[in-house]
Amino acid sequence: MTRSARRTRRTRRMLSVAGLGTAALLTLSACGSSDSDSDSGNDSGSASSSASADQKLTGKVTVFAAASLKESFTTLGKEFEKAHPGTEVTFNFGGSDSLAAGITGGAPADVFAAASPKTMKTVTDAGDASGDPVTFVRNQLEIATLPGNPDKVASLKDLTTNSDLKVVLCDKTVPCGGAAQKALDAGKLKLTPVSYEQDVKSALTKVELKEADAAVVYKTDVKAAGDKVEGVDFPESADAINDYPIALLKDAPNTAAAKAFIDLVRSDDGQKVLTAAGFRKP
Known part of the structure; x- marks a missing residue:
């Protein structure tokens, strides 16, 4: 076989392989398009969640x-x-x-x-x-009292009528203090605490350490304190939910x-x- 004939046969084989490769690529492209179409019906949040999950x-x-x-x-x-x-x-x-x-x-x-x-x-x-x-x-307010509620506090009004009670509130600029004032206003009550605290945990701590008899705090804080305090619900708190x-x-x-x-x-x-x-x- 001459060199020219061998070169011609080699060229034909190369073209045949290239044709097969092109067909394969077209097949893969069609599959990819089909997958994309089927995924488009899925919740976009799933794709977002997946991307978030994959992010390091x-x-x-x-x-x-x-x-x-x-x-x-x-x-x-x-x-x-x-x-x-x-x-x-x-x-x-x-x-x-x-x-x-x-x-x-x-x-x-x-x-x-x-x-x-x-x-x-x-x-x-x-x-x-x-x-x-x-x-x-x-979050909703609750009254925190000493364990066992020795002063028999049963309402928000009780905090205002018993002059012997040492009551603590959050400062009015703090959300728990603002909510307490809303509750007092809803009950048309006035209360002068022994101290205003800068956050709800500080107010609760006063009761836990027995430096105060009661404090108006959040239900979540009463629950977190466990048996260190006792919680008392009061209806006016419904008017001061934060x-x-x-x-x-x-x-x-x-x-x-x-x-x-x-x-x-x-x-x-x-x-x-x-x-x-x-x-x-x-």
């Missing part, structure tokens, strides 16, 4: 949260770190007004969870929130992890932890 989260997430969220958020922080090795959730718990002031003053944080829309508004009005805050739980909003902060140092933490808080698992602590669903 690392680094620190700093959460500024109302003092009443301490127990439940600490639990959720541990769950988050377990689900995302390489992350660390740090918390700054306190009065929502103080936390808001810190954020607007430039304190570095990723997430803000406030005990009232009013304190969240301080942050949004300053342009320090990314997107609109979302209410994730609600919504708790949560928001991603505009200058969050770790946006991806911050969004994932907010997703956890709002998820079914997160809501189970919060309702078990005594919070109400929004």
